[in-house]
Amino acid sequence: MPAEEGAPSPSFDALVVAAHPDDAEVQMGGTLAKLARRGQRILLVDLTDGEPTEFAEPGVRARQATEAARILGVERLTLQHRDRLLVDEPGIRLELARLIRQHRPRWVYGTGEACVHPDHAAAAAITRAAVFLARLGQWERVPGGEGLSDQEPWAPDRLFFPHCKMEPAWSEIAFAVDVSEVYEVKRQALAAYGSIFKPAGDQLLMLYEAEDAYFGRMLGVAFAEPFRAASPLLLDDPTVVLASVHG
Numbered sequence: 001m002p003a004e005e006g007a008p009s010p011s012f013d014a015l016v017v018a019a020h021p022d023d024a025e026v027q028m029g030g031t032l033a034k035l036a037r038r039g040q041r042i043l044l045v046d047l048t049d050g051e052p053t054e055f056a057e058p059g060v061r062a063r064q065a066t067e068a069a070r071i072l073g074v075e076r077l078t079l080q081h082r083d084r085l086l087v088d089e090p091g092i093r094l095e096l097a098r099l100i101r102q103h104r105p106r107w108v109y110g111t112g113e114a115c116v117h118p119d120h121a122a123a124a125a126i127t128r129a130a131v132f133l134a135r136l137g138q139w140e141r142v143p144g145g146e147g148l149s150d151q152e153p154w155a156p157d158r159l160f161f162p163h164c165k166m167e168p169a170w171s172e173i174a175f176a177v178d179v180s181e182v183y184e185v186k187r188q189a190l191a192a193y194g195s196i197f198k199p200a201g202d203q204l205l206m207l208y209e210a211e212d213a214y215f216g217r218m219l220g221v222a223f224a225e226p227f228r229a230a231s232p233l234l235l236d237d238p239t240v241v242l243a244s245v246h247g
């Protein structure tokens with residue numbers, strides 16, 4: 001739903017929802033850097049604080065998450081749901097729907113299909129549900145939903161899903177973003193998470209980078225981040241699509 005004439009402009013262009021601080025950076029850190037460099041205002045919403053971590057005391061990850069957001073040029077909000085035990089339930093759906101109605105983003109990004117990590121699967125389901133609920137009215141007539149009744153409905157233009165890198169690489173995607181020119185920024189943002197990744201030669205980081213290189217290889221660039229979409233992409237100008245190495 002486009003903003004009506006005279007309505008306040010959206011406070012964020014994109015809202016990115018993930019289970020843990022570092023998920024958004026891993027899945028689409030290059031895309032975030034590119035969006036930010038094009039002047040887009042982006043809010044990362046972590047549904048949990050990602051504690052405990054393997055290599056640091058409680059609280060360290062939060063500071064690292066702040067630093068990663070600064071490096072990418074985005075803002076961050078960390079909610080306090082339980083890491084490892086995140087569940088898709090009405091309260092968290094409504095909480096996220098309220099954030100969507102508050103910030104009125106054009107685009108929402110949520111974790112793609114996931115089953116390895118239950119928090120990621122829950123985050124995917126919560127995001128889909130919240131985007132739908134955010135566009136509905138009549139909340140004063142829904143027991144438990146009254147908290148949304150003071151806000152106008154909001155329907156983002158698009159719901160996109162970056163790939164959860166704990167899952168096998170997708171064979172079909174809606175599109176990919178060429179992140180070659182900002183890949184060093186993505187590396188720096190991930191390097192901020194010393195509580196999760198080892199300083200040098202971290203195997204997980206190497207595998208994450210290998211996936212971005214794999215999608216880049218398929219499309220003829222150095223690095224690309226893959227996305228699926230809730231509905232097919234619609235082009236006004238068919239000439240805007242970039243060339244691919246194999247046509």
Ligand SMILES: [Zn+2]
Pocket residue numbers: 019020023117120
């Ligand atoms: Zn995660």
